[in-house]
Amino acid sequence: MEQVLAFPAKWWNEAVTVWLVVAVVIYVVVAVPGLYFIMKYRFKPGEREIGDHEKHGHWGLEALWTIVPTIIVLVLATYSFAIFKKQRTAPPDAMTIKVTGFMWGWQAEYLDEKGNTIKTVVTTFNPTGYEVPDDQKIVVPAGKPVKALLTSLDVIHSFYVMPARITEDMVPGRITHLWFQINKPGEYWIFCREFCGTGHSHMFTKLKVVPPEQFTLWLKGETNLANKSNQIKGNL
Amino acid sequence: MREAISVPYFGASLKEWLFTTDHKKIGILYLSTAYIFFLVAGFFGLIIRFEQTSPGIQLVQPDFYNYLLTGHGAVLLLWWAIASHIGGFGNFLLPLMIGAKDVAFPRLNALSWWAFFGASVLVLLTLIPGNHIKMMWTGYPPYSASGDAGVTALYVFIIHLVGVSSIATAVNFITTYIKMRAPGINFWNTNMFVHCLIAANVIQLVGVPSLAGAVTMLLLDKYLGTNFYNPAKGGDPLLYQNVFWFYSHPVVYVQILPVFGFFSEIVPTFARRPLFGYKSMIFAVWGITLLSFEVWIHHMFVSGVPDWARVIMSYTTILIAVPTGIKIFNWIGTLHGGAIILRSPMLYALGGIFMFLIGGLTGIPNAMVAIDLGISDSLFIVGHFHYVLGMALTLGLFGAIIYWFPKMTGKMYPENLGKVSFWLTFIGANLFYFFQMVVGMLGNPRRYPDYPPIPEWVTLHNIQTVGALILGLGVLVFTIGILKGLFAGEKAPDNPWQSQSLEWQIPSPAPVDNFGEEHPKVEPDYHPYKYGAPPVF
Ligand code: HEM
Ligand SMILES: [Cu+2]
Ligand SMILES: [Cu+2]
Numbered sequence: 001m002e003q004v005l006a007f008p009a010k011w012w013n014e015a016v017t018v019w020l021v022v023a024v025v026i027y028v029v030v031a032v033p034g035l036y037f038i039m040k041y042r043f044k045p046g047e048r049e050i051g052d053h054e055k056h057g058h059w060g061l062e063a064l065w066t067i068v069p070t071i072i073v074l075v076l077a078t079y080s081f082a083i084f085k086k087q088r089t090a091p092p093d094a095m096t097i098k099v100t101g102f103m104w105g106w107q108a109e110y111l112d113e114k115g116n117t118i119k120t121v122v123t124t125f126n127p128t129g130y131e132v133p134d135d136q137k138i139v140v141p142a143g144k145p146v147k148a149l150l151t152s153l154d155v156i157h158s159f160y161v162m163p164a165r166i167t168e169d170m171v172p173g174r175i176t177h178l179w180f181q182i183n184k185p186g187e188y189w190i191f192c193r194e195f196c197g198t199g200h201s202h203m204f205t206k207l208k209v210v211p212p213e214q215f216t217l218w219l220k221g222e223t224n225l226a227n228k229s230n231q232i233k234g235n236l
Numbered sequence: 237m238r239e240a241i242s243v244p245y246f247g248a249s250l251k252e253w254l255f256t257t258d259h260k261k262i263g264i265l266y267l268s269t270a271y272i273f274f275l276v277a278g279f280f281g282l283i284i285r286f287e288q289t290s291p292g293i294q295l296v297q298p299d300f301y302n303y304l305l306t307g308h309g310a311v312l313l314l315w316w317a318i319a320s321h322i323g324g325f326g327n328f329l330l331p332l333m334i335g336a337k338d339v340a341f342p343r344l345n346a347l348s349w350w351a352f353f354g355a356s357v358l359v360l361l362t363l364i365p366g367n368h369i370k371m372m373w374t375g376y377p378p379y380s381a382s383g384d385a386g387v388t389a390l391y392v393f394i395i396h397l398v399g400v401s402s403i404a405t406a407v408n409f410i411t412t413y414i415k416m417r418a419p420g421i422n423f424w425n426t427n428m429f430v431h432c433l434i435a436a437n438v439i440q441l442v443g444v445p446s447l448a449g450a451v452t453m454l455l456l457d458k459y460l461g462t463n464f465y466n467p468a469k470g471g472d473p474l475l476y477q478n479v480f481w482f483y484s485h486p487v488v489y490v491q492i493l494p495v496f497g498f499f500s501e502i503v504p505t506f507a508r509r510p511l512f513g514y515k516s517m518i519f520a521v522w523g524i525t526l527l528s529f530e531v532w533i534h535h536m537f538v539s540g541v542p543d544w545a546r547v548i549m550s551y552t553t554i555l556i557a558v559p560t561g562i563k564i565f566n567w568i569g570t571l572h573g574g575a576i577i578l579r580s581p582m583l584y585a586l587g588g589i590f591m592f593l594i595g596g597l598t599g600i601p602n603a604m605v606a607i608d609l610g611i612s613d614s615l616f617i618v619g620h621f622h623y624v625l626g627m628a629l630t631l632g633l634f635g636a637i638i639y640w641f642p643k644m645t646g647k648m649y650p651e652n653l654g655k656v657s658f659w660l661t662f663i664g665a666n667l668f669y670f671f672q673m674v675v676g677m678l679g680n681p682r683r684y685p686d687y688p689p690i691p692e693w694v695t696l697h698n699i700q701t702v703g704a705l706i707l708g709l710g711v712l713v714f715t716i717g718i719l720k721g722l723f724a725g726e727k728a729p730d731n732p733w734q735s736q737s738l739e740w741q742i743p744s745p746a747p748v749d750n751f752g753e754e755h756p757k758v759e760p761d762y763h764p765y766k767y768g769a770p771p772v773f
Contacts, residue, residue, distance in 0.1 A: 012610045016677070019607060023597040030568060030593055037571035038586065043508065044575075051509025052573030053767055057566075062516045065565045066558060073554040073600070080604035081547055087609055088543055128293075130688035155379035156473060158538065158613065162679045165610035169539045171474065172378060173467020176540040189688070193613035193681040195372050197384050198298045201684035 007145070007181040008087040009165040015083055022072065087166065090179035094145035099138075101150070101157030101170040101192065104199030108138045110219060119219055123205045130204065137208040138190065141215035145181040158194035161207060169194050182209045245748040246645070257342035259327045260746055262349045264644060267324030267637075269356055270315045271718075277311035278711060280304040284685075285668075285704040288697050291689040301685040302370040303362075303386065309373035310391075311359060314398050317491040317625055319352060320633055322405060322440075325494065326433050328644065330409055332739035332746060333427045333764075335418025335756045340411040348404040355397035362390055372683065374484075375451070377465040377476050381458045392455040399448045406437035406444075418738075418751075420758030423518075427737055427764045428511065429497030431518055435525045436490040442529065443483035443490075450479035477539055481532035489528045492592075492624060493521060495632035496563055499585050501764075502639055503567050505735045506582035507574030510765040513566035520559035520566075527556050537605050538612045546605050553603035560596055564589065579733075580654025584635025587662050592628035595620065598673060613683075616676025622669040631661065634714055641718075642732050646745035647725030653717035660710030667703025671696045737764040 004010045043049065098109040098117075105123040112118045123136040140146050150159050152170040160167040164180030182188065192203035210218065245260055253261060284304055287295045296304065327345065331338055339345050362369055371385035380388050413434050417426075453464040454476065463469035465476050504511045511517065533541060533549035567589050576582070598620040601607040611617065634657070641649040675696040680687060687693060731740040738758075742751060 009610070012607065015604065015607050016601065016610075019601050019604065023600065027593060027597060030564060031590060034568045034571060034590065037568065037574070038576055038578075041507070041571060041574045041576050043577045048575045049508070051507050051575045051767060053509050055512070055573060056510050057513040057515065058569075061569070062513050062562070062566075066516075066562055069558050069561045070555070073557050073603075074551075076600065076604055077551045077554045080550060080606040083606035084543070084547065084550075084609070087606060127298075130291075155382065156376055156539075160613075160679070160681065165679075167538045167609060167612050171467075171540045173472065174474075174540050189679070191679075191681050195374075195376070195379070195613075195683045197370075197379055197382075198302070201298065201681070201686045204688070 003183060005182070005184055006164045008083075008179075009163060011083045011086060012165040015080060018079065019076070022076065026072075088178075090147040090177075091145045091181075094147040094179055094181075095141075096147045096149060097138075097140075098149045098151075099159055099170070100153055101159065101196075101203075102153040103155065103197055104192070104203040106138070106159075106190075106203075106205055119221075125199055125202065127199060127202050130202075132204075132206040134208075137187070137206045139208045139210060139215060139218050140182065141212040142185045142209045143181065143183050144212060144215075145179055147177060147179040150176045150178070155196050156194050157192045157196045157203065160191045160193045161188070162191065163188040163207070167193055182207070185209045185211055245745060255346075257338070257346045258748065259331050259339050259342065259345060260644075262345055263324050263326070263328030265349055266319050266327060266352065269353070270320035270324055273311050273315035273356070273359070274320070275711070275715065277308050277316065278708070280308040281312075282704060282708055284308060285701055287685050288687075289701040290694060290697065291687055293686055296685070298685050299370055300368070302372070302683075303368040305683060306369050306372050306386075307359075307362065310369075310394070312625070313373060313487075313491070314394075315356075315359075316633075317629055318402070318487070319398075321494040321498075321636070322409075322433065322436060322490070323349070323352060323401075325429075325498075325636060325640070326405070326409060326437075328640070329427075329739060330412060330430060330433060331416070332643075332742070332750060333430050333737060334413065334416065334421050335738050335751060335758060336412065336416040337750055337754055339408050340416055341408050344404050344408050348401040348408070351397045351401040351404070355394050355401065358390055358394045358397065362387070374480065375454065376480075377454055377457065377473050378467075380454060381465060388458050389455060392451045395451045396448060399444045402440045402444050406440040409437045410434060410441070418755035418758050420760065420762060421738075424515070425763045427497070428500030428514070428517060428521075429494065431521050432493040432497035432500075435521045436493045439486045439490050439525055439528060443486045445483075446479055447483035447487075450476055450483075453479075474536070474539060474541065477536050478532070481535045482529070485532040485535060486528040488621075488624070489524055492629060493524065495588070495629050496521070498632045498636040498639075499567055499589055501735075501737065502581050502585040502635055503570050503589075504765040504767060505639075505733050506577045506579060506585075507570050508577070508767045509570065509574045510763070510767060511566070512569030512572070513562070514765070516562055517566055520562040523559040524556060527552060527559070531556065534603060534605075534608070537608045550603055550605040554600065557596060557600060557603070564593055564596070580649070580651055580658060581635040581639035581733075583655065583658045584631045584638065587658060588628045588631035588635065591623055591631065591662075591666075595623035595628050598623060611676060613681060614676040615680045615682050616673050618682050619669045619671075619673030619676055622665075622672065626669060627662075627665050630665075631658075634658075634661070637718070639733070640739075641721055641725075642728030642744045643739060643746055645722060645725070646728050647721050648728050648732065649721040650717050650725065653713055653720065657710050657714035657717060660706055660713060662710075664703050664706030664708070664710055668700045668707055669703075671699045671703070675700075735764075736762075736766050 100107045104125045108121045109117045110119040150170040152172045157170040161180045168176045168178040188207045190205045369386040371380040456462040463471040465471045465473045531553040534553045638649040728744040
């Protein structure tokens with residue numbers, strides 16, 4: 001079985017696929033007859049000069065194309081509602097981080113069981129490039145749900161975790177939230193998607209997903225993670 | 237029928253233009269202003285487009301980019317997508333279509349135009365470097381209340397002036413429709429354009445005060461120290477978004493409904509048969525109008541509002557697809573059994589309808605809240621609304637300009653330039669906006685002058701720029717066509733399209749006094765789409 005890269009992206013992808021299939025089918029069902037009529041019922045001098053002026057409508061047809069679309073959209077909305085509940089409810093075993101936006105960067109805080117901050121990552125504004133220094137990446141363990149509590153120090157920003165296909169605004173004076181889980185270690189983009197001024201397109205960082213044991217080490221302050229965990233494995 | 241009088245109504249002196257209360261002249265003033273602003277703001281769009289072609293900052297610095305994008309959005313929405321067809325076509329056509337001498341309050345109408353003119357001057361003032369507005373057309377606080385956002389006050393006054401103009405126009409048009417119809421014109425034989433226009437103006441009347449309130453509080457916050465939106469003092473930035481979108485969502489129907497009107501006038505004329513499902517069309521228009529005020533949270537699906545509000549408005553939003561679909565099906569139904577003539581206004585209308593179909597279908601994922609959480613504030617949204625605004629609306633307006641050109645100017649728009657500009661615009665716009673949606677689906681945020689060099693993104697941005705160039709060429713050809721038609725166009729017959737509708741039963745260009753007497757005589761079996769007889773070309 002193929003491994004799922006990320007949640008809630010998995011459900012999001014499914015929803016997009018469902019929509020795309022429905023949309024393409026509707027497009028074909030409407031556009032093909034439309035184009036066909038344009039070809040077939042063409043004005044021809046002496047032959048076809050007036051259109052059918054008796055038919056002003058057809059209540060049966062009109063009822064049909066009111067009722068069927070109503071059903072389709074209600075089903076789609078309900079399907080989306082079911083996914084939305086999962087997108088918005090972090091699994092009970094999720095770890096919590098606090099992320100605060102500012103012009104133009106992020107501060108991510110990691111908490112212990114009592115809710116005290118034990119480690120903080122702050123990104124600095126880089127107005128020209130898109131490189132992220134290693135100590136400014138937001139590190140999370142692979143395969144573990146992460147709940148992010150979001151707020152902002154100045155204007156409204158947003159927190160878009162690209163591999164997880166989830167965004168939520170960071171609003172000053174409010175705490176908003178989202179959750180995600182990335183199963184494959186690697187580096188992924190995080191962007192701000194709410195307009196926040198001059199540096200908006202350079203408000204980004206990388207999400208660094210590492211195996212859980214490396215994450216524990218990192219929390220303790222270790223920087224060279226790969227090296228260190230190999231060392232530990234070697235010692236065992 | 238009377239002879240056309242020797243001096244066409246628009247051949248008036250400058251003084252007459254300045255003091256005019258004639259609905260036709262005011263309509264032309266609105267339309268030409270809107271068109272010029274469309275060209276300028278479209279040019280802004282091209283610069284933005286070129287900047288995005290490859291990663292890195294090449295053409296314009298981010299602050300100037302933000303000004304261009306703010307101007308592009310605000311001007312295209314308020315001038316091109318509202319003033320051109322409400323102020324422009326609405327003024328020109330409403331009295332003619334219902335057989336009236338003028339609107340109900342001609343002097344109030346002139347006041348509307350001058351308020352709008354004032355707003356246009358303020359927009360030009362923002363071109364001065366110190367006056368740039370950089371907060372996007374949505375102007376969210378706290379950013380817009382900060383010094384970084386530019387001259388927020390100018391933005392607020394622009395909205396206020398446009399708002400005064402819109403409210404006065406709405407009162408005027410609604411009264412005109414109720415009180416000034418020629419005997420014999422009733423609810424069930426009114427042109428679709430008029431139905432759509434009146435519905436749009438009802439939205440204006442209800443909604444504009446809400447937007448005006450939102451920006452007034454912004455003005456007070458920024459310059460007089462109130463704290464409506466300041467969380468540090470008990471205010472709430474989301475208050476702005478709620479009040480703002482309460483109008484600014486329904487406004488998209490203000491923008492698109494009159495275009496539905498254009499489609500419904502042009503398609504029957506060139507299919508030579510009655511509009512299919514005329515009655516269900518009217519129900520659909522009012523259904524959309526009613527629903528339009530129940531959906532604003534879909535602009536705030538990721539803003540931090542409670543989950544239950546998101547779910548409710550996800551349902552109401554997606555339901556709008558139903559009346560919208562009815563309209564599309566009815567246009568297609570009109571084609572069935574027609575005798576279709578593919579003149580350029582018809583090409584534009586059909587192109588607009590087929591693109592609106594895509595605009596509608598790509599609106600569904602925005603309504604499905606689960607999908608929106610992943611695409612909110614991405615270029616997918618921008619691609620989607622360009623399908624609606626940049627294609628359905630713009631193609632519809634271009635078609636309408638060609639279609640009513642004879643009645644406005646007494647000249648024909650050159651048919652060959654109409655066809656060439658259609659194909660260029662249509663192909664270019666599709667290349668551009670389709671791939672804008674694709675790159676948005678891949679995650680590219682909107683309002684980004686710069687982005688990381690992700691290979692697929694770069695390719696997709698390159699294609700978009702090629703599309704935008706072709707699109708720009710199409711608009712250029714269309715504009716040349718307007719000038720050529722004006723100065724060297726063929727003389728127009730009174731009813732070049734052999735339409736049944738009232739505005740075509742008078743000379744071209746429309747005489748100063750419309751129908752001569754108070755009202756034209758309307759036959760008891762009059763219907764604007766009664767295409768029984770073969771056209772004589
Ligand atoms: C002349 C052809 C056009 C071009 C080249 C163009 C180009 C663009 C580009 C590149 C963006 C920026 C996307 C982003 O990064 O956020 C944009 C945004 C936008 N466009 Fe256009 N566009 C055109 C026509 C139109 C039309 C006809 C309308 C409306 C009637 C329109 C309304 C908007 C709006 C409302 C925005 C969003 C502004 C914002 O994010 O605040 N555009 N356009
Ligand atoms: Cu930001
Ligand atoms: Cu931002």
